[in-house]
Amino acid sequence: MSPTRRSVLKGIASAATLAASGVPKAFAAPRRRKTPPADAVGLLYDATRCIGCQACVVKCKEANGMPPDTGTPRGPMYDAPDDLNAKTKNIIKLYKGEDGRTSFMKAQCMHCVDPACASVCMISALYKGPRGIVVYDPGKCVGCRYCQTACPFNMPKYEWRTAFPKIVKCEMCRHLVEKGGIPACVAACPREAVIFGGLETLRADAKGRLAREPKRYFPKVYGDTDGGGTQVLYLSAAGIPFGKLGLPDLGDEPLPELTESLQHAVYQGFIAPVALYAILGFAVYRSFRSQHPRKGGEK
Amino acid sequence: MSRKAQAVGGSILTWPFIAALAVFALCLPVLAWRFLYGLGPTTGMNDGFPWGIWIAFDVVTGTALACGGFSVAILCYAFNKGKYHPLIRPAILTSALGYSLAGASVIIDLGRYWNVWKIPLLWNWNRNSVLLEVALCIMTYVFVLWIELSPAFFEVWEEQEKYPLLCRVARWLHGLLNRYLIGILALGILLPTMHQSSLGSLMLIMTTKLHKLWHTPLLPVLFLSSAILMGYAAVIFESALADEVFDRPRETKILASMSGIMVVVLFFFLGVRLVDLALRDRLGLVARLDFYSGMFLLEMALFLAPALLLLSRKGRNNPGIELISAILMMVAGTLYRFDTFLVGFRPGPGWSYFPTIPEMAVTIGFVAFEVLAYLFIVKKFPILHTGAPPHGLDAATPKPSG
C-alpha cells in the first residue's frame, strides 16, 4: 500500500467527517438526569452571616475524631491548616478582594446530586448513600484516586503519609444524622450561617432570602443546578461572585453525563464489543485459512 | 525459503544486562520506602495532582508503547497481511512485558492495593466507571498476551526430554492453545481497542479541570489512533534495535509498508484534532501562544514531522528516516498522553506537580526490568526470526509463528 496524496486526503477527510458529524455526541445514549432522593438532606451556607469564627472547623474535628494538623507549609503552626486535607474535613477560607471587601467561605464536600466521584469509582467505594449523602467505604477502596482527579471541587483528600491510606472527606456527620442529630458544624455555628435540613426546604429558604433582601446577596443560589445540583447550597454577598469564593463554574450538566453516555452508548448491553469480537474472530479465521491451507492451527 | 524463529542464545550476563540490572536495583529501596511510608514521602503526588508519572507514563504511555502486538496483530490477522508474521512474536513479547510492568506500576500506585482482588468480583462493579473497564480489560489482556506468547515457551519446553513432566504439560497446553487460538487472537485485538480508547475516556469527566485544548468527546478516538501509531512505532524501533544488537538483516520491506499505513493514521489523528478544535471554537486557544498552546503546537509538530517524512516512498524505504519517524511518533504519543494527564490537567491555583527523583527512579527501574526480561527471553526462547528477508510476494506466506 503506498499512500498517495489521495489516501492522505482520504484520511483527513474521514477524520473531519467524524469530528464534524458530532458522531460522538449522537452516539451518546440518552441518560436520565438524576434527582435527589425524597428524603435528601443538605446544608445551606450563607456567607453574609458567617463571621469566620471557625467554631465549625473545631467541632468538625471533634465530632469526627480527626487529629490536629501540625504540618502546615507555613511552619509549625498548631492545627491551623490552610486547606482541606487528610486531617481536615471542613474549613473556613477567607476571600480578600482588591476593593477591600472580604467574605468567608466554608469548604467541604458538596454532596452532589450526581457526583463525579461516585460515577468513576470502580467498585463503588464512594457512593450516594441514604438521604443523598455521599458515603465512603474504605473496605472496598483500592486507593486508585480516580475520585480525586474527577471531583471538580477537589474535595476527596488522601492520606499520603501512611502505609494504609484512606480517602478523607466530609460525610455530613452521618453517624450523628442517622441517629436524628445534626452535623457538628451546624450545631457549632453561632450565627446560623450554616444550617441543616431537608434539601427542598433549604432550597426554598435560600431563594426566599434572595427575594427578601436582593441588595444583600449575589443573585444566585450556588448548587441549585450547578453541575447537576449539589446538596450543599451557597449564598454569597452582593458583588462577590461565587468564582471568587473558589466555587467553579460548572454549568447545569452533571459531570458524569458526558462520560457515562459515551460509555453506555458503546458498551450498552455489551453488544458492540461482542459484535466486534465476532467480526474479528471471523477475520482471524479467514486469514488463517488463507495463510495455511489446512484448517485451524498447527500441531 | 522458510523462516523460523530461533532463540538468539549467548551469554545472559552481558554488559547491557548488568547495566539494566543495576538501574533496576536502584528502584527497589524506593519501593520498600513507598510501601512502608506511603506515596507521599516517595512521590510528588498530592491532593491536586493525585496521578503522577506512575499513571501517566508507566500505565497510560507504557501500554500504548506496548501496543506493538496489537498493531501488528491487526495487520496480520484482521487484514490478512501474512507477511507481517516475523514481527508478531517480538511485538507480542514487548507487549506482554510492557503490559505486565504497567500492571505492576498500578499495584505500586494503588494506595489500598490489598483490596485489588475485589475488582474482578462482578457484584462490586460500578458499570459507569471507565477505570473499571480499563482495569478489567488490561488484567485480561495481560493474560491473553502471555498466552499468545506461550507457544515460544512451549516450543522449548516440549523439547526438554530431561524433564518429562514439563514436556507433557507443555505439549498438552500447546494443543489446548491451538484449539482456541482464533478466539484468543481475536481477543488480542478486541481488548486493546477497548482499553486504549478508554484510557482516553478516563479524562472525559474532567470537564473543568482538563484544559480545553485537550478535553474533547473524541478523546477515545484520539487515544486509540495514537496508541496504534505508537504500537507500530515501537515495533519499528525495537525491530531496528534487535536487528542491530543481534546483528541481523533488516525487515525493510515489511516495515516500509507498515510505515505507509502509519501515514494515514497520522493524518487522521491530526485531522480529527484540528477539525474538532475548529468546530468547537477553540482554535483561539492555540493562537494565544501561551505555555499550553506551545505544548499543543509541539505535539502537532511531532505528529506532523513523521507524517511528512514518510510521505514519500523514498522516505519509507530509508531505514534511517523510518527509525527517526518511529522515534518521533513515540515521543509524540508520549507527549500527547503527558499533556492530557498531567500538563493540561489544572486542578486550580496553588497546585503543582513534578515527579520526585525516587519516583523517576522507579519508572526508569521498571523500564530497565523490561530490558532485562526482553534480553533474557529473546536469548532463551524462539522469538526473533533468522534468515534473509523474503523477496517478493510468494515468500510472504510463512507458517504462523507457533
Add this chain to the structure above:
Amino acid sequence: MGPGEGRRTGFGTWEARGVSRREFLRTCAIAAAAVGLPGWTVGEIAEAAAAGGRPPVIWLHFQECTGCSETLLRASHPAVSDLILDLVSLDYHETLFAAAGRQAEEALQAAVRKNAGKFVCVIEGSIPRAEVGAYCRVGGRTAVEIAKEIGGKAGAVIAIGSCASWGGIPSADPNPTGAVGVSGILEGKTVVCLPGCPPNPYNFLGTVLQYATFGTLPALDSLGRPAFAYARTIHEDCPRRPHFDAGRFVERFGDEGHRHGYCLYKTGCKGPRTHAPCSLQHFGEVVGAWPVGIGHPCFGCTEQSLAFRVPLHTTVEIDRPTPPDNYPPIHADHGGVSVAAVGVAGLTVGALIGAGAMAAKKLGASKGEGKGENDKEAT
C-alpha cells in the same frame, strides 16, 4: 520649682494635701497617654494645671443614674478624684455640691454669666422631649430649656455617658419619655459624646485635659465620639481574641471553655460591634476589671443599636472583620517543585534524546544498503 516652694498655686495646695509632685506628674502623664497626647505635652499640662488655668466646668444632670459621675470618683489612686476635680474648676455639680435649692441655682447662673462662651458644659443623662419636656424638670424648668440655654452659652459641650450621647436606658423601646441625647437638642453645636454605661473616666479626663491645655477638642468621629477612645471595637483589642481566632468558645456559663477563659462570642458578646476602649483600659485602674475580664460578655453599652435593644445573649455580626494574616486563603499555595528533580528529569530526557538521535543515525546508516534489493514493491 522645688518642693516646699509653695507658690499660691495648685501645687501648693496639693502638696499641702500630701500629694507629691511626682504623683501629680504621673497623673498628668496617664491622662495625656489616655487621650493620645505625646510625652512632651505632659509638662505643658502640668504647668497649665499648676498655673491655675483651670477651665470652668458646669455639670448638668438630667435623666441619669449618676453613674457617670460615680465613675470619675472610682479610682484606686488616692486623691485622683481630687486631682480630676482640681484640674478643672467645677462650678456647678448637683451631686457633689453641698448647696441646694435657690442657692445652687444662683451659683449656676453666676457661673454661666461669669464665664459665658468659655466654660465647658458637661451633660449627664438623656433629655426627654415628650409632653413638651415635662418628664424632667429641674427648678421648675424643663431639661430641654436648661440644656438649650446653658449648652448654647458654653465654650464646649461634653455629653458624658450613653444617656447623654444618644439616649441610653431611658430611650429603650418604647421610649415613653421621648428621651434623646444632647445632640438631639443642641443641633448645630459640636457635642463631644462619651458614650458608655458608664464610660471609662479617662475618656472624660483626656478630653478635658486637652481642652484645658490647648483649647482644642480631640478628633471626633461621625457620632461625635473622640477617636482616641472610640475608634476601635472591643473585639479588635480583646485579650480573648486568640480564642476567637482559633474557634474556641464558651458554650454555656460555667463549662470547661468558660473556665479556660475562652471567647464569649457565642454567649452574646457585643464586642465585635462595640466601639469603646474597655478591652485596653480597664475600670478602676484594676487589670481585668471589665465585663469580659470577669467572664461576662460585653453588652455593647456605648452603641445605640445594641445596648438596651439587642438581647444580652444574642450574637452579633462583626464590624470591620480583621481575620488574622494566617487565615486560610481561597486558594492556598501547596508548595513548589524540587529543583533537583527538575534537573534530573532534564538530564534524563536529554540523555534519551541524545541516545535516540545517535541510535537513529547509527541504525539508519548501517543497514541502509539493504534498500536496493527491496525496491520491487508489492502491495
